[in-house]
Amino acid sequence: MAGVLAAALLVMFDRWRRGSFVFGAALLVGAVLRAFIPSSQAGLLQVRGKPFDVTVMATVGAVMLWLAASIDSLGTD
Template identity: 70%
Template sequence: MTSTPGADTRVDRIRRARRMRRYLVQIPYFVVLLGLLAAAVLVLFDRWRRGAFVFGSALILGAVLRALIPTSRVGLLQVRGRFFDIAAMASVGGLILWLATSIDPLGTD
């Protein structure tokens, strides 16, 4: 049994589109991950307050993205239910932001 050439190219286009969608749906996750990586670099270079601020901000950004993006397109930002994910990231991010801004620097940044 042979298939028509038009059907083969259509199937290839659908496969390519699905593969591309798998990568594109992860962009919000990688944006948050990039923020966490930047925070780790700041902490590594002894800028712990700035690093903590960036870390908390990245978590708040993750909570906002999780709240705004539909579940079918949220990718790896989805761990549990929408409410739990948003509440967990927002509360931990807010706590870290509060700690980063409230602790006396003691001559450090």
């Protein structure tokens, strides 16, 4: 949640590329945590089954990182 909050703050202060990068990284960290933490302790990381959660979070995180790195900044960070 701290990563998502940091990403939101960065986007709020017009640092959308950095915010997108932090959000994508937070999703990848969430995917790794979901993969290794037991379902009884997963809390908000648990939405559906473990394979589904890990796959979706890792995919969306990787796409966010790719977008943040590939889109031209147009003069902003």
